[in-house]
Amino acid sequence: MSETRSKPRHRRRKSALAVGVPLALTAAGTLAYGTDFGVFGEDAQRTASAATAAPAWATATADGFASVNALGQNGTYGGRDGKTVTVKTLADLEKYATATEPYVIVVAATINMDPVGKEIKVKSDKTIVGSGTSGHIVGGGFFLGSGVHNVIIRNLTIRDAYQGVWNDKDHDFDAVQMDGAHHVWIDHNDLRNMADGLIDVRKDSTYVTVSWNKLSNDNKAFGIGWTENVVTDITIHHNWIRETEQRNPSTDNAAHAHLYNNFLEDVAGTTIKSSYGNYSRGATRMLLENSYFQGMNNPVIKDSTASIVQKGNTFVSTTGRNESGGTAFDPKAYYAYTPDKTADVPALLKSGVGPRGSIGTTATTKAAAATTLTVAKDGSGQYSTVQAAVNAVPANNPARVVIQVKPGTYRELVKVPSNKPHVTIQGTGGSRKDTVIVYNNAAGTPKPDGSGTYGTGGSATVAVEADDFQARNLTISNNFDEAANQSISGHQAVALRTASDKVFLDSIIVEGDQDTLLLDTAAKDRLGRVYMKNSYIVGNVDFIFGRATAVIDGSVITLKKRWNGTSAGYVTAPSTAANRKGILIANSTVNGSVSDRTFYLGRPWHAGGDASLDPQTTVRNTTLSAAIRTTPWTDMSGFSWKNDRFAEYMNKGAGAGAASTERPHLTDAQAAGQEVADWLGDWTPSAS
Template sequence: MHRHRRLKRLRNVAVPLAVVTAAGLTYGFAAADDDSTGAGTGPAAAAAWADDTADGFASVEANGQQGTYGGRDGETVTVKSLAELEKYATASDPYTIVVAGPIKMDPVGKEIKVASDKTIVGAGTEGDIIGGGFFLGEGVHNVIIRNLTIRDSYQGTWNDKEHDFDAIQMDGAHHVWIDHNDLRHMADGLIDSRKDTTNVTVSYNRLSTNNKAFGIGWTENVEADLTIHHNWIRETEQRNPSTDNAEHAHLYNNYLQDDPDTEISSSYGNYARGGTRMVLENSYFQGFTNPVTKDEGAGLVQRGNVFKDTSGRNESGGTAFDPKDFYDYELDPAADLPAKLTAESGPQAAIGTTTTAAGTKAAKTLTVARDGSGQYDTVQKAVDAVPAGNSEQIVIAVAPGTYREVVKIPAGKPNITVQGTGSSRKDTVIVYNNASGTPKPGGGTYGTSGSASVHIEANDVQLRNLTVSNDFDEAKNQDLQGQQAVALRTIGDRIQLVGTIISGDQDTLLMDSPSKDIRSRVYVTGSYITGNVDFIFGRATAVVDRSVITLKKRWNGDSGGYVTAPSTADGRNGILISRSTITGDVADGSFHLGRPWHAGGDAALDPQTTVRDSHLGAAIKSAPWTDMSGFSWKDDRFAEYRNSGAGAGAAGEDRPHLTDAQAAQQEIADWLGDWTPGAV
C-alpha cells in the first residue's frame, strides 16, 4: 500500500499534546488473551498510531485515492470543545484532530459534516462524543475515525423512527477507516454506510446496546466494497450488519454476542441482501437468532465460523469472490475471538497520544536483563540507580525473563516507567511469595501491605507490558496465620497499569494512598487482574477500564469470593470498573462483586464500587454485594449501570442500578479529574 510521509507540524488548541516515546503496536497495549502481543520491541520506539493506514478495502487504490491515511499530511491539533472539533473536522485542509476529553453535541443528535483528508482520534480512552456523531457526504474521502467513544443520543425508543441520530453516517463517501471505537446507545444506527459508499474498513470496534448496529446499502447499484473485521457486536437487535447490494463484502473475525434474558434480543446476525456478494470467515456467533441469512439473489460463502447457542436461519450459497485478489490478510482462530475482542476492541490507551514534539526531552532509558546483557540484572538495582527527587522521565526497560525479587519504588523517585520489552506481557514477570503472616528477617511479619511483590510509593509511575505476581502457596501454608498475599501495592498518585497481568489469590491488587486524607489515583487499562478474595481493594480513587478480571478458585478447589473491597474515604470516589469483563472457571453464582472494607473499623469511611458497561459472567451472584465485618453494604456506595452477560441482572433492592443522571456523574473523567493518563 502507498504510504505518504512528511514532517508534521504540531499545534495546540486546548491542551498540550501528550509526549510519548514508549513502544506500542498499531493497536496499542491491548489486553487480548494472556499469550497475545502487548507491546513493541523497546521503550524508545515512537508511538505507531500517527502513521497508521487502513487495511482491507480501505487500503485499495480506487477513485483516484491511494489507500486511506486520513489527515496525516496536515497539522495535528488537540480539541476539547464542540466548536474546535467542528472547526477542524469541516475544514478544507488535512488535519489530525485529537479529541482529548468529552464533547457534548448541541443540539442532541447533531452530526458534524466531516470533510476529506481527516483523522479524528480519541486521546487514549478520553475521547467521548456524547449525544451525536459524524456525517460523511457525497465524495468525502480519506477519513479515519478512530479510538473514540460515541454514545448516548438514545431518545427512549429502541426502534426509533423519529430520530435519525447515528454515530457515523456515510452517504456516497469513499476510503473511510473506522477503527477501535466504542459505539453505543444511539437513537438510530451506530454505523450507516449508504448510497454507494465504498472502500470502507471497519475494524476492532465495539458496537453495543442499540437497536440497529450497522446498515449497508440504500442503493440499487451493486458496487460497494467493504471489509468488516475484528468487531465485537453485542446486544443489538438488527443490522449486524445488514449488507444490501454490496459487490464485495468481506466479514471476518467478528464476535457477535446476544445475551439471554436482556432488554434487547437479536432478530438476525449477518445478512446478505439483494445482489450482495459476501465472504464470511472465522467469526463467532453466540446466542444469536438467525445468525446468518441471505436473500435468494445474494452470494454468501461461509468458512471457519463458530456457532454457540444459536437458533434459526444459518445460510450460505452461491458464489462470492476471493478477498486475497484485493489485499492480504490473516485470520485468527474463531474460538479465540471472545477473549481477544472483549479485551482488544474499542479505544486503546496508546492510540491518540503523539510522538515526541520538537523541543521536548525524550525519556532516559535504563536496561535490565537477567543474563547480564543490560545495565542491571535486577529491576530493583535499576530503581536504585534513579536519583532521589528525579524530575525527568525514566524508562526501565526489562528484558524477558522471571525476576524473583521484591521491587520497591520509593516516594522520592517519581516519573518512572517499568516496561517489559517482550512480545507478550507474559514474557517479563516480577514475582515473589511473601504473605501477610510470613516472618520478616528482623522479627514480626510482613502484614498485608508489606507482602507485595511490587510496591509503588511514588507519584507518576507506570507499569507496562509485564506480569506482577505473588505465588504464595496457600495449600502448603495452611498453618500460617495471614494468607493475604499482595502482588502489587500502589500508594502514589497518577499510577498507570497498561497491558499488564496482576496475578494472585487473596488481596492481589492493593490500591491505596498515603493516608485517608490524601487522594491517590490509579488507572488500569488493557490488563488482566486475577484472584479470589477481595482481590481489588484499597482506598485509592481507582479506574479499571477495558480489562479482564479473572475469577479464580481457592486453594482447595472451592469457588466463591469477592471481587472488590473498597475502603474509600468519605467524599471521595472509590473503585470504578468500566467496559471490562468479569469471568472465570468457577461455579455459577459463587462470587460477589464487592463488600465494604472499613479498615480498622473506621465507621467514617464510605466505601464505593461502581461496575458499569461491563460484561459479567455467570459466576456473579444475583445479589452481588454483601456485608463485611459488621458493616452493611447498603450503608455505603455500591451500584451497577448497563452491564450485560449471564451475571447481570435487573435493578432491585439487593441490586441497585444508577439512573442515567447518576451515571453521567460517574464517568472515568469524574474519577481522574484534571489528570489525563497517557504514554511516557
C-alpha cells in the same frame, strides 16, 4: 467524486498492504509455567520500544476494499500528507475536519457535541484519531457527504446520543454516517449508545473498510445501502458486535460485501434481544467467513434475491434462521487477506478491538512525557532513595514521569500521593530480582511516634494513591518476620497497596505472607482499576485482597507455607462494592511448595461487617496445582460465599474440578461477559 455505475470497477492492488497489529496482540503469547520464579526465566523482562521515527499509526493505510485503487483514489490513507494537529474542543475539531486541506486530527480530550446529535461534516483527506484512549466524542458523530473520500476515523470512543427511545425514528444521530462517500476506513473505535444507528453506509458509498471496532448497546448497529444501485463494495472484519438488536449489519444492494472474523454476541439474561444478525438484502452478494455467533437469534438471513456464501463460521446457542445460497465472489481478486481461525475470534476481539493506547500518541506528546528521574544507592543517580524521587515529582504533574531505579535493595517506605499521577517506577536491571523495594512493617507494628500501630493498610512497603501509576521490572516486598514477632497482635503485612484508578503492574514480583497485595479504591464509591501482567504474587493468607476492579493476567501466584511450616491459606479476599467487578484471575498459574488440598481460592471479605458489599472473584483459564481444595471457596466472618460472586471457568491442572453446587462454573454465556476487557472498560493499559 461520486458516480452511479451499473457495475463496480476495480483494479487489483499489486501488493498486499501491511496493517499494524494492536499492541495487546503483539505482546500476547503462550507462557510456559514452572515453579517459583523460573517461569519467565531469571532475566525475563518486558520493555517498551520508543519510537525513533514517525509512529506507525501516523502513516497507516487501510486494508480490504478501502485499499483498492479506484475512482481516482489510490487506497485510503487519510490526512497523511497534511499537518498533524491536536484538538481538545468542539470548535477546533470542526475547524480542521471541515477544512479543504489534508489534516491528521488527534483528539486528545472528551468533546461534547452541541447540540446533541450534531454530526460534523468531514471533508476529504482527513485522519481523525483518538490520542490513546482519551479521545471521546459524546452526543454526536461524523457525516461524510457525496464525493467525500480518503477519510480515516480511528481509535475514538463515540457514544451517548441516546434520547430515551430504543427504536428511535425521530433522531438520526449516528456515530458515523456516509452518503455517497468513498474510500473510508473506520478502525479501532468504540461505538455505543447512539440514538439511531452506530454506522450507516448509504447512497452508493463504496470502497469502505470497517475493522477492529466494538459496536454495542444500540438498537441498530450497522446499516448498508438505501439505494437502488448495486454499487457498494465493503469489507467488514474483526468487529465485536455485542448487545445490538438489528442491522448487524443489514446489507442492501451491495455489489461485494466481505464479512470475516467478526464476533456477534447476544448476552443471555439482558433486556436486549437480537432480532437478526447478518442480513443480505436486495441484490447483495455477500461472503461470510470465519465469524463467530454467540446467542444470536436468526444469525444469518437473506432475501430470495440476495446471495450469501458461508465458510467456516461457528454458531453457539443460536436460534432461528441460518441461511445461505447463491454465488459470491473471491475477495483476493481485489486485495490480499488472511482470516484468523474462527475458534480464536472471541478472545482475539475481546482483547484487540476498540481504542488502543499505542495509537494516536504524537511525537510531541511523547517528548512532553519523557521526564526521567534516576535513583541509585551508590550515588550515581539523581536520588539515592525512591521516595526522594517521588517527592521531586511536581504536584498535579500533567505528563508521565518515569523513575528509573538502578539495581539494588532499597529498604524504605514509598508513598505516591494522590496529587502525583502519571508516575512509573521501573527497575533498570536485567531481572525483576535486581531492583528490590522492601520494608517490614505489620498491622500491629507500633509507630515510632507512639501514636498507635500502623494497621493493615498503613503497613504497606509501597503505597500508591495516584491515578495512572505504573510499576515494572522490580520486586516489592514485605519481609515482616512473623516467627520473631509472636508478641505482636496483627501480622498482616502488605507489600503493595493501590488505592487509585488505572494502575498497571507489568513484570513485577510482589511478595510477603499475609495480606501481600492490597488492591483498594480511594473510596467505596470510587472506581479503582488495576491490571497486572506477566508478574508474580507470593503469599499465604488473603494475600490478594481489597475492593478494586482488578485483573491478574498471564501471571504466577505462588502459595507459601505459614511461619510455623503449616500449609493453610486463602488466595483472595475480595471486598467488592455492589454493582462493581472484583478480582479476575485469568490465563495464569497457581502453584507453590505447599501440601495438597490446603488452600482456598477465596473467601468474601465484608470489611467492617458491611452487608451491602458483594465480593467477587472469578478464576478462569488458569492452571491450578493440587494445593487447591476440592471445595475452593469458603465463608468469612459470618458471611457465606454463596451469597456473593465466586466462580471458575475452564481451569485446568490437578487443582481444577467439575462444576457443582460447591464449585460453581460460569456458563459460556456468562464467561463471555467476564473477560479482561469487561473488567477494564474504556481503559487500555499500555507501557509508557
